[in-house]
Amino acid sequence: MTRASHIYPKDRLILREVGLRDGLQMVKVWPDTDAKRDWINREYNAGLRHFEVGSFLPEARFPQFADVREVADAVCNLPDAHAIALVLNERGLKDALAADVDEITLVLSATVAHSQANQHRSQAEAIELVRRAIAARGSDGPLVSVGIAMAFGCSITGRVLPKDVLALVDTCLRAGADVIGLADTVGFAGPDEVCFLTKQAGKVCGPVPLFIHLHDTRGMGIANAAAAMDAGCRVLDASLGGLGGCPFAPGATGNVVMEDIVFLAQTKGFETGINLDKLIAVRDVLQRTMPAEVLYGAVARAGPLPI
């Protein structure tokens, strides 16, 4: 048993809705707080329990996350629901600890170059923030997770060696992280790479939950999700309608599509507790509040299996 075991039990597949954070990262128009609550409530009724609710960032630069506290509250008020918030710096950490979130998630770039270019800090400084988060959250505070960005390839330096990523996983575990994640931030990976690194990272993590965060940039999202599941991963991120772009890959789609990954999980015999028809219906919220955003997903278009 670890601190995260009751949130991420190893015998269940957990699909996390990250659209409210990753999906809104680059949009020009976004749902207001009531619409976000509607999105959450309806996905909750469809069976989802884990939501990334936003990011603690300066309101002036990221007004779409100005209501992160209210959105977190909306999740926390639902029985057994779990609210995750992204934190990128000391100020955000302070705000997140003062708010009511179940999990604080931090980012560590897999490469020195991306760490500097994207976060203006070294990898050591990023890990130092992880340590401070764990020290500050107290005995009944939120989980602290670390997502390793560019774990399957870097938009600046290209190839990323698995051994370097595994060393970072180990460092995060030593720093006390409750949950570790591997992100294919720019959609470089194919399923064999995802399978290999997921298996290896899973060994390093031991009882600590490992999540995989995939982007569908080059159409490998579902194949990579299947590979991660085959490699033993039981926590995967996705967004309704594949919402979201990527600042490092112009023209790219967002996260792997939630509706399609649910269908995938069903074909693999996982009991997700998610109702696909109800889930597809939630796309209305996105269509209504962000009419200019392209929504992806094949299951939503073709429907679940007719018979």
Add this chain to the structure above:
Amino acid sequence: MTRASHIYPKDRLILREVGLRDGLQMVKVWPDTDAKRDWINREYNAGLRHFEVGSFLPEARFPQFADVREVADAVCNLPDAHAIALVLNERGLKDALAADVDEITLVLSATVAHSQANQHRSQAEAIELVRRAIAARGSDGPLVSVGIAMAFGCSITGRVLPKDVLALVDTCLRAGADVIGLADTVGFAGPDEVCFLTKQAGKVCGPVPLFIHLHDTRGMGIANAAAAMDAGCRVLDASLGGLGGCPFAPGATGNVVMEDIVFLAQTKGFETGINLDKLIAVRDVLQRTMPAEVLYGAVARAGPLPI
């Protein structure tokens, strides 16, 4: 060695362009013969060698295939290129044998109900046509392949049992088929089902090549292709831009996207001989001649790996 070994060597991955047939099955506007030649020549220059060129069907009902002989000639004139044509009945078989094609492909429905509903004949009658094709083609005639439609699920009867499909594979082999295919005609399959049936069918086929024909109806196309490759399949169908719909699944996309399956194959280390940039550029032909058709594909949108 079998009759098909030099066309489908087991040590190479062969990706076959089926857009000129399956992709044009339902369109209202289609490329003229010159544009089809352009499509073929440019894909050939990108590295493709196997093309399904059309179907021998009544011109009045399927005018998009009226030029199937000229299109077949366009392929056959290219060194090492291979022209495949679909045949659905006795008359089509006679026409195909009189024309210059390298492979005649026939369809056998996996279910009794779909065979009657779609082809107005029994499975036994479909197999009888396979026998007649083999008897008629002579010692230096074209290959005869059989694609088993609805092999992973049927739009009429739902679940299809692997053992029933494997029995049909065996029947086709006994009838003398040179190549066997399994088609997920309506996009019911997930990767585990594709992996299982591909492995089992591969055992039944022995030295006879096995192709997998996938539709991306519910977004599983690339994941299923990865599963088929993992299961040992070395011949996969795809169409440029994922062109094509499906008469049995309204709203469905067409075949798995060629550009994305090439990217997948690259991540798996297969030497396909296909240049992704050149391949993506061929979409121009489709966009120009069929402006109303939606073209799919993530690699075309995001581009191949930048570094």
